[in-house]
Amino acid sequence: xxxxxxxxxxxxxxxxxxxxxxxxxxxxxxxxxxxxxxxxxxxxxxxxxxxxxxxxxxxxxxxxxxxxxxxxxxxxxxxxxxxxxxxxxxxxxxxxxxxxxxxxxxxxxxxxxxxxxxxxxxxxxxxxxxxxxxxxxxxxxxxxxxxxxxxxxxxxxxxxxxxxxxxxxxxxxxxxxxxxxxxxxxxxxxxxxxxxxxxxxxxxxxxxxxxxxxxxxxxxxxxxxxxxxxxxxxxxxxxxxxxxxxxxxxxxxxxxxxxxxxxxxxxxxxxxxxxxxxxxxxx
Numbered sequence: 001x002x003x004x005x006x007x008x009x010x011x012x013x014x015x016x017x018x019x020x021x022x023x024x025x026x027x028x029x030x031x032x033x034x035x036x037x038x039x040x041x042x043x044x045x046x047x048x049x050x051x052x053x054x055x056x057x058x059x060x061x062x063x064x065x066x067x068x069x070x071x072x073x074x075x076x077x078x079x080x081x082x083x084x085x086x087x088x089x090x091x092x093x094x095x096x097x098x099x100x101x102x103x104x105x106x107x108x109x110x111x112x113x114x115x116x117x118x119x120x121x122x123x124x125x126x127x128x129x130x131x132x133x134x135x136x137x138x139x140x141x142x143x144x145x146x147x148x149x150x151x152x153x154x155x156x157x158x159x160x161x162x163x164x165x166x167x168x169x170x171x172x173x174x175x176x177x178x179x180x181x182x183x184x185x186x187x188x189x190x191x192x193x194x195x196x197x198x199x200x201x202x203x204x205x206x207x208x209x210x211x212x213x214x215x216x217x218x219x220x221x222x223x224x225x226x227x228x229x230x231x232x233x234x235x236x237x238x239x240x241x242x243x244x245x246x247x248x249x250x251x252x253x254x255x256x257x258x259x260x261x262x263x264x265x266x267x268x269x270x271x272x273x274x275x276x277x278x279x280x281x282x283x
Contacts, residue, residue: 002248002278004271005030005069005258009037012264016057020064026268027275029065032108032216032258033057034072035095046094054101068104069256070152070182070214071095077136078112078129078160085136092140092151100147106213107144108152108182111161111170120158120227129160134173144178152182152213155204157190158227164188164204171211181208184216184260185244191228194220198243205247215248217241217274218260233262235273242281250283 006028011019016039023031035044042048061068073095075088095107114129115121123129137153144151155167171179185201193200205212219237223230234241248255262270 001254002245002275003030003067003069003254003256004028004275005032005067005256006262006267006271007032007034007258007260009034010260010262010264011267015041016060020060020066023267024064024066027271030067030069030256030258031061032070032072032260033068033104034074037072046090049094049098051101054098058102067256068099068102069258070106070108071099071102071104072108074108074110076112076116076118077109077140078114078133079116079118080114081116084116089136089140093143096140096144096147096149096151099149104149106150106152106180106182108154108214110154110156111159113159124158124160124162130166130169133160134170137170137179138174141174141176141179145176148178150178150180150213152180154182154184154187154216156184156187157193163200164207167204168207171208180211180213182214182216183208183212184218185241186218186220186229186231186239187216189220189229194222194229201243205244209247209251212252213255215244215252215255215257216260217257217270218262231261233266233270234259235270236266241274241277245278245281246283249278249281 006023008031011023099107114123141151155161161167188200217234219232219234219239220229221232221237259270
């Protein structure tokens with residue numbers, strides 16, 4: 001059974017106490033929680049992430065019959081300023097500790113770009129950028145080991161870990177069971193490979209499948225602006241999730257799968273489409 005959830009900062013703008021019942025009504029049983037986006041009324045500095053705060057949220061989710069699938073902390077570990085890296089590393093440590101108290105098994109992140117803007121640049125594809133990312137990731141993974149939390153990295157076509165091969169290098173270089181993969185198929189796409197996306201997804205499942213701890217579901221449409229692809233709610237674009245659902249159904253019982261880039265208006269129907277597809281595939 002797929003455990004389907006919602007990224008909370010895509011939902012209605014409500015206090016968490018009012019938001020969780022609304023998300024549950026839409027059929028979701030878990031959530032992707034990014035404190036800085038979903039809990040804007042409260043600070044999320046390392047000193048603010050106390051045991052009391054964690055247990056308040058833990059009890060609130062339990063009251064609503066929901067799990068926190070992943071605690072998001074998407075800070076750029078390839079930033080060129082070492083002081084920024086130091087502060088970001090402390091935030092990762094705090095989120096890992098907080099996740100352990102929340103009863104949340106995973107902290108999720110992407111893999112950055114070697115500039116302050118966190119934007120794609122040619123240097124993203126270099127060995128120098130990859131080495132710097134791995135070096136900065138290692139102590140964070142060690143912290144995750146100490147707290148019994150999984151750190152899940154999300155390969156993204158326009159970041160340093162831009163394909164499945166690069167992600168496999170990171171996993172093998174660090175060599176920790178507490179470093180795993182948050183698999184977002186659409187994030188592996190750009191205009192260069194979008195028309196061969198079945199091969200891209202098959203490679204990702206072959207190289208990373210054993211280490212996939214969670215899945216993100218979103219869709220895409222082609223646009224003129226930006227890098228040519230725009231993320232939209234699952235089931236509202238060009239994606240065919242059938243092979244991914246088959247993999248999940250066969251290999252990943254009860255995995256968390258959270259939807260991204262939905263709106264309050266389409267979140268319920270997007271979730272329904274994903275559940276119906278999961279139920280319909282055969283393995």
